[in-house]
Amino acid sequence: MMDKIKELEKLARLLDPEASQRHAWNTQVLDYSNTFLNNLETTKAYIKTEEAGKAITHLDIEENATNLTTLLASTTKHIDGVGINPASSGHMGYIPGGGLYPSALGDYIAAVSNRYAGVYYAAPGAVRLENMLIKWMCRLMGYPQDAFGNLTSGGSIANLMALVTAREGTPFKSSRF
Structure with a gap:
């Protein structure tokens, strides 16, 4: 083999x-x-x-x-x-x-x-950079300090995530930054 x-x-x-x-x-x-x-x-x-x-x-x-x-x-x-x-x-x-x-x-x-930034273990620096970008965008929008988000590959998956989040109604807290 x-x-x-x-x-x-x-x-x-x-x-x-x-x-x-x-x-x-x-x-x-x-x-x-x-x-x-x-x-x-x-x-x-x-x-x-x-x-x-x-x-x-x-x-x-x-x-x-x-x-x-x-x-x-x-x-x-x-x-x-x-x-x-x-x-x-x-x-x-x-x-x-x-x-x-x-x-x-x-x-x-x-x-x-x-670099695959979808998993922390695979690329911790890339995941941290993505999280920094999300925090920056939250500040730009005037969101609270503990606000968070997710970057998606496009509008379709973003809308799907929004619908699932609205349906589930459970806040998610990220433990890594």
Whole structure:
């Protein structure tokens, strides 16, 4: 069994790019991101096309790698260039997630480091940081000193948690900070 695990580990390591490859990808993604952000002032809030992004299906998901330049060009044309652009200053249809650049960098770091903050034991520092953020938001809202909360991945789970909390009606006290 150990031999099989070691063999699979070698295969998995092939997915980790060398530093030079990471640098090249980082440069391309940063260029894409800066172009996107620099053009927001002139980008429409809604773009309707006949094709409606259908051509992205020509880049089928398969085992063979697709060049990043091709992927970013397709993203620009078939994802960014169609439909609602919630990052546009003209979009006011609903409240989209924040498009703050420092937040995106934080998300990037979180994704790269892959710290699981859902369990204290796994990442006590990350859990403490999340708790600090919640306490800060409570202070911003003028909530009492003993107020607490929870960060969720989106509105659906936040609403579900609110409904369950309202239904249960039992206050929860956190013992860790």
